[in-house]
Amino acid sequence: MTRQEQIRPQSDGSETSSGSSFLADDQLGKLARWLRILGFDTLYFREIEDRQLIRKAADDNRILLTRDTRIASHSGPANCIFVESDNWIDQLKQVIAQLKLKLTPDNLFSRCLLCNSALEPIPKADVKERVPPFVFQTQEEFVHCPSCDKIYWQGTHVSHVLDVLKPLL
Numbered sequence: 471m472t473r474q475e476q477i478r479p480q481s482d483g484s485e486t487s488s489g490s491s492f493l494a495d496d497q498l499g500k501l502a503r504w505l506r507i508l509g510f511d512t513l514y515f516r517e518i519e520d521r522q523l524i525r526k527a528a529d530d531n532r533i534l535l536t537r538d539t540r541i542a543s544h545s546g547p548a549n550c551i552f553v554e555s556d557n558w559i560d561q562l563k564q565v566i567a568q569l570k571l572k573l574t575p576d577n578l579f580s581r582c583l584l585c586n587s588a589l590e591p592i593p594k595a596d597v598k599e600r601v602p603p604f605v606f607q608t609q610e611e612f613v614h615c616p617s618c619d620k621i622y623w624q625g626t627h628v629s630h631v632l633d634v635l636k637p638l639l
């Protein structure tokens with residue numbers, strides 16, 4: 471009884487799930503990218519030792535996503551998800567279902583896909599020399615990454631992504 475009451479505050483409200491942050495192992499690059507597209511704070515390192523991965527997840531209070539049973543057994547079930555499928559869409563579905571993540575359309579494309587930083591608006595005039603002329607002519611709103619300075623805009627890829635995600639949203 472008391473145990474259940476202790477657990478409840480953690481899974482209470484949308485704050486917790488929308489604030490979930492992740493660390494994906496080196497086999498889960500595509501899943502990491504899609505979690506970023508959905509707006510979740512997701513770290514991913516192409517090369518990282520298992521021990522470092524486990525420590526980083528604990529230090530940052532991130533949920534570790536792994537395809538490696540050894541890693542999953544080392545870090546307790548509380549902060550680790552063993553990802554079952556090889557297929558990224560099934561992986562995404564598993565993480566969303568298991569953590570009951572709330573997907574908010576407003577959060578889509580709010581993070582840099584390359585480095586995970588939160589994107590910030592940038593004035594159109596500032597991107598003139600840095601995007602293709604057609605894009606500059608046809609788009610009004612731009613955002614950029616404060617860390618790696620990549621510029622993003624609502625291109626045709628957005629509707630493609632929304633089509634892919636529609637069953638999940």
Ligand SMILES: [Zn+2]
Pocket residue numbers: 582583584585586587615616617618619620
């Ligand atoms: Zn970036």
